[in-house]
Amino acid sequence: MNLEELIVSSIRDSAAQVFSTMLGVEIDRGEVSVETGTPEQANDGIVSFIGVAGAWAGTGSLSCSPALACRICSHMLMMDASSVDEEVLDTVAELTNMIIGNVKTELEQYLGPLGLSIPTVIFGRNFRTKSVGNNKWTVVCFQWKDEHLLVKLCLSPTDRVAHGAGHVVGQSCALDVRTES
Amino acid sequence: MESDILVVDDSAAIRKILQRVLRQTGMAIRTIHEAGDGQEALAVLKAQKVTLVLSDINMPTMDGLQLLAAMKNSAEWRQIPVVMITTEGGETKVSEAVKLGAAGYVRKPFTADQIKEKLAGILELALPI
Numbered sequence: 001m002n003l004e005e006l007i008v009s010s011i012r013d014s015a016a017q018v019f020s021t022m023l024g025v026e027i028d029r030g031e032v033s034v035e036t037g038t039p040e041q042a043n044d045g046i047v048s049f050i051g052v053a054g055a056w057a058g059t060g061s062l063s064c065s066p067a068l069a070c071r072i073c074s075h076m077l078m079m080d081a082s083s084v085d086e087e088v089l090d091t092v093a094e095l096t097n098m099i100i101g102n103v104k105t106e107l108e109q110y111l112g113p114l115g116l117s118i119p120t121v122i123f124g125r126n127f128r129t130k131s132v133g134n135n136k137w138t139v140v141c142f143q144w145k146d147e148h149l150l151v152k153l154c155l156s157p158t159d160r161v162a163h164g165a166g167h168v169v170g171q172s173c174a175l176d177v178r179t180e181s
Numbered sequence: 182m183e184s185d186i187l188v189v190d191d192s193a194a195i196r197k198i199l200q201r202v203l204r205q206t207g208m209a210i211r212t213i214h215e216a217g218d219g220q221e222a223l224a225v226l227k228a229q230k231v232t233l234v235l236s237d238i239n240m241p242t243m244d245g246l247q248l249l250a251a252m253k254n255s256a257e258w259r260q261i262p263v264v265m266i267t268t269e270g271g272e273t274k275v276s277e278a279v280k281l282g283a284a285g286y287v288r289k290p291f292t293a294d295q296i297k298e299k300l301a302g303i304l305e306l307a308l309p310i
Contacts, residue, residue, distance in 0.1 A: 021290035022198070077197050091194040097239075098289045101268025113273045118191065118241055 003155075004138055006110065007103070008032050011140045011151050014102035018095065019144075023075040030141030030148065037135050042126045045069075046084065048096040049129075051117035052104060058155035059131050060100030062092065066123070068147035084123055093119040099151060107155075182308045183211035184232035189222040189248065190266070191240040195289075199235065199266075199296075206297035208304065219243025223251060226258055232307055233300065235287075238267040238274055246277055253282045262303045266291065 001009070012029060019027045047063040064072070066084045073081040073091040081088050096119045104114050122129070131137075137154045188199045196215045203213055214229055216222035218240045225231070234252070238245035245265055252258040262284035269275060275286055284303050287295055 018290045021292055073194070077194060078201065087194065090192055094192040094194045097192070098268050101289065105268070116239060116268070118239060 003110075004034070006107065007138045007153050007155070008140055010103040010106040011099070011138070011153065014099045014106070015140070015142055015149075015151055017102065018098045022095075022098070023072065025075060025144065027149070028143040030143050032141070033139045035137040035139050035152070038128065038130045042128050043122075044125045046089070046092055046121065046123045047129060048092050048119050048121045050096050050100050050119040052100070052114050052153075052155060053117070054114035055112040055158060056107075056114065056155045057158050058133075058153065060096065060103065061129075061137075061152040062096040062099065062149065063152075064092070064149045065147055068144065068149060071144070071147070089121045089123060093121045096121075100153070103153065111155075183209045184304050184308060185212045185214065185230050186210055187214045187216060187222060187225055187229075187231045187234045187236075189216045189219065189234060189236035189240070189245065191217050191237065193217075195237070195266075202291070202293045202296050205293045206300070208297065208301060219245065219248030219251070222248050226252070226261075231261055233284075233304055234261060234263045235266055235300075236263060238265055238269050238278065246274070246281060249278060249281045249283055260307075262307050264299060264303065 015027060019025050043063065045063065045065045046069045047061060050060045052058050052060060069084060069088050069092050070081040072095060073088040076091050077087065101116055104116055108114050131154060133156065137152045139150055139152045142149045142151065186203060188196050190196050200213050203210055214225050214231065216225050220243045222234065222236065236245040236248055249263050252261060252263060265278045265283050265286040266289065267286060268289045278286060285299050287299050
């Protein structure tokens with residue numbers, strides 16, 4: 001399994017577990033894609049970011065429509081959320097923290113210790129986002145009824161590249177970490 | 182004997198969920214106090230009687246590990262059990278919390294059963310007979 005496959009598998013498992021445990025719903029898996037450079041299309045809705053740091057560094061992101069964010073909040077907090085307010089944004093931030101946090105834990109076995117920042121949530125229309133540095137994002141789409149949720153992660157090695165898993169000399173590693181496309 | 186629990190998390194959503202989940206466990210809980218970070222938690226500890234602290238690790242201003250260290254350095258709060266609740270499943274932060282004296286930890290996402298399982302025994306030991 002290469003790094004990209006591991007990221008996709010971790011995001012799928014983590015999102016499914018978080019939705020099932022915290023919201024009591026099963027979400028459908030959608031397409032996987034790779035996004036490079038700065039997306040030409042502007043964003044509408046809610047985007048949440050969380051920083052990942054360590055021997056590998058990057059950003060995790062979650063994006064969805066305001067309607068889906070309200071539905072997530074309603075299920076998670078067991079209350080009626082009909083418009084995007086602080087509670088809805090807080091819920092999306094926490095969802096990002098849990099999904100990317102669990103992905104981080106899975107990746108640490110292979111990439112060494114990683115840290116997480118506090119999430120940041122953006123809500124608006126016609127805005128663009130850009131991550132300085134690595135611009136290759138692994139994008140995993142999920143679907144809940146008629147709405148889409150995108151979970152993205154970009155990671156690249158820093159100066160302090162460390163292999164997380166210890167191996168006996170001569171033992172082959174299950175993870176082929178490729179840093180070049 | 183009823184317990185008084187302090188929930189510490191920078192996410193208001195998680196504090197709300199924990200309020201609900203703790204009530205769902207059926208444990209004898211009198212009060213659930215809330216704090217948004219370690220500093221707020223210390224202020225609550227100064228003003229209120231607390232049986233157990235349930236704290237996130239990653240928080241602004243003063244994180245859960247700093248709160249734990251401050252409590253274990255205080256003669257007044259040293260005996261209050263602290264359970265970490267976190268997405269940090271990796272060895273580093275959890276090991277650090279255990280070294281600092283955490284009574285246990287719960288991974289996010291969590292169920293009411295997992296919270297009950299972790300807290301029941303700890304509360305039994307913490308409450309005076």
